[in-house]
Amino acid sequence: MSPRQAGPGPLLSVAGLTTVFEPPSGRLTAVDGVDLDVFRGQILAVVGDSGCGKTMRSLSVLGLVPPPGRVVSGRAVFAGRDLLALSEGERRAVRGARASMIFQEPMTSLNPVLPIGEQVAEPVRVHRRASKREALGAAAAMLAKVGLPDPARVLSRYPHELSGGQRQRAMIAMALILSPQLLIADEPTTALDVTVQRQILDLVSGLSRDTGTAVVLVTHNLGVVAQVANAVAVMYAGRLVEDAPVEAFFEGPAHPYGQGLLASLPRLADRGRRLSAIPGMVPSLSRLPSGCHFHPRCPRAFGPCAGEVPPFFPLPDGRRVRCWLYA
Incomplete structure (x- = not known):
């Protein structure tokens, strides 16, 4: 199932979502202009490093950003209503009943x-x-x-x-x-043994299949993504850098960051070999690189990467990628 599939409109449509924190040391952008659609019956996995904005994006949609954070721009249209434009009382009526x-x-x-x-x-x-x-x-x-x-x-x-x-x-x-119509699951199988983990994933998958519930699964575990998701959204340093059908992603990520994530997974065939790793460190929100945030760590970076923020480029297989390689 494509993350930009045709047919009935999305249950949740996030556009231009930007969330900032303003401590005394200066503004930090935790979620930077995220655009993402979630469809009924879809299980969308959101992956990326710790601190990349996966959880904060979810909290922003439901109006749960802790202070001193706040959503400064964007829309989150759920079942025809912009959650970010509702009063707190109206959002509370949605949370727990229609979106959990x-x-x-x-x-x-x-x-x-x-x-x-x-x-x-x-x-x-x-x-x-x-x-x-x-x-x-x-x-x-x-x-x-x-x-x-x-x-x-x-x-x-x-x-x-x-x-x-x-x-x-x-x-x-x-x-x-x-x-609920929409379930956001932030690392739902943390601290569970593999047997119970399988039960929980089956329960969530069955709920999505039988009732049409849309599931946003925030996880670091690409094995879980391969088992239950039908679409993947990759985030890095507050930005969405790729969204793709799950089969296309595992056949070959388009963005160099996604390629690095997949290459870092251990494989039985590689026993005895050194694990692959993405060079460098995840940038601090207080010192984000210009242009594409990933360019200092990217083995394929070239001219425009350091100076300009790449837009999303659509690919023939239904995915979108924010990378100048596809200009």
Whole structure:
């Protein structure tokens, strides 16, 4: 499935999204003019180095950017409404009911003084106005779906009484309990063993397939991307540099940064050989290079790369790439 596919319009269309932080030391641009569409039933994987803007892009769309950060420009049109133009009350009515997010750090995202059952049941009580008994019943059923044993007992437990993996599954249950139209999953399988990881990925894939839920999967794990995604968006230093159908990406990334990511994966056939690595370091947001942010590390950089920001160039196979090599 192409990330720019024909047919019905996108469920979420992000255009020109720019998010900055303004500490006393000066402005830092965490998300820089991102344009991206997400379609119903699509699982879009967003990949890139830590600090490249993957999570901040997701928080910006839902109006959850922590201070001193703020969205300074752009649109995020979800089901026909620009989320960035809504009041906080209007956004709150969307979050949890029609658009949900699985956060990366369950220990800091779960309320330490409330039982797990109350937290997982909260979306049902708030958005469906269900009774406490009905909501807790739905919470127990969802906890069972995400692989927590003895869910009735877990309802009365507090976050500190669960393991890291159990807390992560509780967060996933909270996000999925209302079968949202859009699910943003920020490293959803962190701290889970491979068996439970497979269960969670199957659950998310099944939700997307059966209900048409659009999933934005933020991850460092390219193996997970290959298993479940049907489109890939690659970010570097706050900018989207490539989006592609997953098959095209794994057959050969177009952007040199994506090529470096794929080349760095260990392979059984390369046993005994030194792992490939991208030279240099990820730039600090306070000292971003001019032009293409990747050019100081790029083995194929040439004239315009250091001076001009490349636009997106469409390729025949449906992908887009922000690189002067394709001018």
